Amino acid sequence: MDLSALQHLLSLSAGRRVVCVGDLMVDRFVYGEVSRVSPEAPIPVLARSRELVMLGGAGNVARNVAALGGSVALVGVVGGDAEGHEASRLVGEEAAVEGYLINDPGRPTTLKTRFVSAGQQLLRVDLEESRPVAGEVEQRLVRTIKDAVDGSGVILISDYGKGVVTDAVIAACLEAAAAGDGKVVVDSKARSFARYGAVDLIKPNAMELAHATGLPTGADPQVEAALAHALELWDAKAIMVTRSAKGISLAVRGEPVRHFPTTAREVFDASGAGDTTLAALGLAFAAGAETEEAIAFAQLAAGVAVGKAGTSTVSPEELVEAAISAHMAPAEAKVATLQRMVDEVARWRARGLKIGFTNGCFDILHKGHVAYLAQARSWCDRLIVGLNSDDSVRALKGEGRPVNDLESRALVLAGLGSVDLVAPFDEPTPLALIEAARPDVLIKGADYAEDEVVGGKEVKAWGGEVRLAAIVEGYSTTAAIARLTRKTPKVSQS
Numbered sequence: 024m025d026l027s028a029l030q031h032l033l034s035l036s037a038g039r040r041v042v043c044v045g046d047l048m049v050d051r052f053v054y055g056e057v058s059r060v061s062p063e064a065p066i067p068v069l070a071r072s073r074e075l076v077m078l079g080g081a082g083n084v085a086r087n088v089a090a091l092g093g094s095v096a097l098v099g100v101v102g103g104d105a106e107g108h109e110a111s112r113l114v115g116e117e118a119a120v121e122g123y124l125i126n127d128p129g130r131p132t133t134l135k136t137r138f139v140s141a142g143q144q145l146l147r148v149d150l151e152e153s154r155p156v157a158g159e160v161e162q163r164l165v166r167t168i169k170d171a172v173d174g175s176g177v178i179l180i181s182d183y184g185k186g187v188v189t190d191a192v193i194a195a196c197l198e199a200a201a202a203g204d205g206k207v208v209v210d211s212k213a214r215s216f217a218r219y220g221a222v223d224l225i226k227p228n229a230m231e232l233a234h235a236t237g238l239p240t241g242a243d244p245q246v247e248a249a250l251a252h253a254l255e256l257w258d259a260k261a262i263m264v265t266r267s268a269k270g271i272s273l274a275v276r277g278e279p280v281r282h283f284p285t286t287a288r289e290v291f292d293a294s295g296a297g298d299t300t301l302a303a304l305g306l307a308f309a310a311g312a313e314t315e316e317a318i319a320f321a322q323l324a325a326g327v328a329v330g331k332a333g334t335s336t337v338s339p340e341e342l343v344e345a346a347i348s349a350h351m352a353p354a355e356a357k358v359a360t361l362q363r364m365v366d367e368v369a370r371w372r373a374r375g376l377k378i379g380f381t382n383g384c385f386d387i388l389h390k391g392h393v394a395y396l397a398q399a400r401s402w403c404d405r406l407i408v409g410l411n412s413d414d415s416v417r418a419l420k421g422e423g424r425p426v427n428d429l430e431s432r433a434l435v436l437a438g439l440g441s442v443d444l445v446a447p448f449d450e451p452t453p454l455a456l457i458e459a460a461r462p463d464v465l466i467k468g469a470d471y472a473e474d475e476v477v478g479g480k481e482v483k484a485w486g487g488e489v490r491l492a493a494i495v496e497g498y499s500t501t502a503a504i505a506r507l508t509r510k511t512p513k514v515s516q517s
Contacts, residue, residue: 024319026346032320033339036310037092042171043305044196045081045181045188047099047124048133049106049113052076057140067145069138078113079135080298081181083336084210087302088179089119090336091324093309096121096171098164100156100187103128123167127160133185141375155186165195172199179305180219181298182211193219206308209259210301221258224314226301229266240264243272243282250274263318265300265325271318283315285322286349299328299337323349330370357437357444361459364407364446368460371405379403380462380478381492382453384411386425388435391495398492399466400441407444407460408436409453418451452477465489 055069078086085097097114101107101124110132114122134150156164164187172178178196182188188211197220200207206223209216214234216225229240236256238249246264253262254274261275270285303324307317327337327345344363348356359367368378381399385392385408400406410433416425425432433445448456457465457478465482469491473479479489 024316024323024346026343028316029320029323029342029346032307032310032312032316033092033342035312036306039093039306039309040096040175041088041093041302041305041309042096042098042168042175042178043081043085043088043181043302044098044168044171044178044192045084046133046183046185047078047082047097047101047110047187048080048135048183048185049110050077050079050083051134051136053136053138055138055140057145067140069140069145076109076113078110078117080133080183080185081187082110082114083298084179084181084302084305085114085120086117087299087324087328087336088306089117090338091303091306091342092339093302093306094119094121096123096175098123098125098167098171100125100127100130100160100164102126102130102132102152104131106132106134106150121171123171125160125163125167127156130154130156130186133183142373143375151185153184153186155189157189161189161191164189164192168192168195169199172203172205175309176203176205177305177309178205178207179301180207180209180211180222181301182209182213184212190218197222208301208305208308210297216253216257216259219257219259221260223259224261224263224304225257225259226263226265226297226304228297229264229269232262232264240266246272246282247274247280250280261314263304265297271322273314273318275314281315283318283322286326296325296328300325303337354434354437357442358433359444359446361446361448361456364444364456365459367405367444368407376404377464378460378462379406379464379466380409380453380457380460381406381466382409382411382448382456382477384416384420384425385432385436386416386420386427388432393439393441394495395468395492396436396439396441399490400443402466402490403462403464405443406441407446407456407462408442409456410436410445410447412447412449415449415451454478454481457481461485461487463487466492468492468494470494 052075054073055071057067059068061068081099085095088095097120101110130152131150136148138145178200196207208224209219209222210226232249233240236249236252239245240249250262263273265271271283274280300321303321304317307320324337327341413429436442437445446456467476473489476489
């Protein structure tokens with residue numbers, strides 16, 4: 024999706040109302056460190072450090088719509104338990120989410136507790152009741168849907184199979200949408216999609232489509248056959264299958280199947296990506312987007328979501344940055360602002376990666392620099408290079424420097440495989456960058472003493488280390504400039 028189309032769609036979607044109906048959950052993440060095995064059983068011992076609680080299931084769809092700039096009417100069921108109160112509190116904290124929550128004292132609120140260490144889930148514990156709602160609770164849901172749909176042109180059904188999306192609830196959604204000339208989009212974990220009737224769009228993933236049709240969904244021709252069979256089995260007007268790195272395939276009645284490739288992205292955590300896709304589709308439809316544009320918007324949003332830990336939301340600013348990065352060369356995408364550096368570090372650290380930091384002017388890149396950066400990268404999993412701006416270099420080195428401007432120096436550095444991120448800075452020292460990144464290891468050349476390294480004291484204070492990399496003798500920017508100008512060099516490291 025190009026940047027101008029994205030910005031136009033974001034402006035149109037701001038404040039648009041979407042209704043989300045389905046299985047509301049509470050997601051609890053317990054984070055900690057594993058350093059030993061229990062003497063009682065061959066299991067890891069998690070030393071709990073922090074806990075995070077957020078809305079999941081249909082609640083995560085609603086959070087994503089709100090984060091993207093829309094407003095949401097969230098219709099769901101909670102139990103008369105502590106988790107139900109927590110779900111109500113979490114909904115109340117979302118300014119753009121209006122909660123239409125039905126209390127069912129006879130069932131627990133769905134709770135998923137995940138235990139995580141070094142970016143990996145060790146265990147998930149579920150508390151749930153999957154029996155369909157009935158009686159007065161179901162009747163209240165039907166009445167509530169009619170009230171919630173007022174002012175909205177899109178209804179999203181998020182069916183995780185926990186009992187909220189009954190036949191009566193589906194019928195109420197279809198009736199409400201028809202009355203307001205709206206759309207109904209379904210994301211379901213069911214093995215059959217026939218019961219959803221003539222909804223506008225059903226969004227299974229490739230595995231769900233394979234289970235529902237009994238057909239393989241690997242290559243494009245297989246997906247096309249499965250989608251054709253699905254349209255015979257179900258009354259849906261269109262089916263959109265998400266295929267991870269293979270993109271999205273769309274089947275609309277009476278039209279040939281279309282395939283939408285996706286941009287390859289580093290995947291950290293795919294959990295919640297389906298919720299993000301559903302939310303982006305719904306908001307785009309609410310803004311009046313055509314299906315092709317809505318799919319491009321959803322692909323971009325899901326691509327950002329999979330690069331985050333847990334069931335994360337995506338902001339318009341992140342979408343704009345992703346759209347810009349998609350049109351950059353790989354080296355350009357490595358040059359980052361301070362805020363983007365902080366965001367990348369958080370993502371790396373959530374994966375348990377060791378962060379390294381070094382800095383310099385790197386005016387004329389030479390063999391000594393390349394060897395230095397390679398050694399620095401060998402001491403960490405991700406290496407950030409703080410790069411002096413042109414004014415900063417001039418203040419340190421005098422007039423006539425730098426020889427190469429900031430953009431040139433940054434792109435040359437970013438082109439090295441040993442460098443993961445380049446973060447320019449204007450100040451005389453990189454201390455502000457170091458404090459923002461909080462690296463695990465701070466690296467400088469061996470021509471420095473350890474106590475002379477800027478930021479060394481701070482890095483050690485938060486448990487990091489300072490390491491000095493070897494200098495390749497005979498190579499320096501000063502010497503290179505001197506050779507060019509036929510002057511006798513005064514050797515120094517820069």
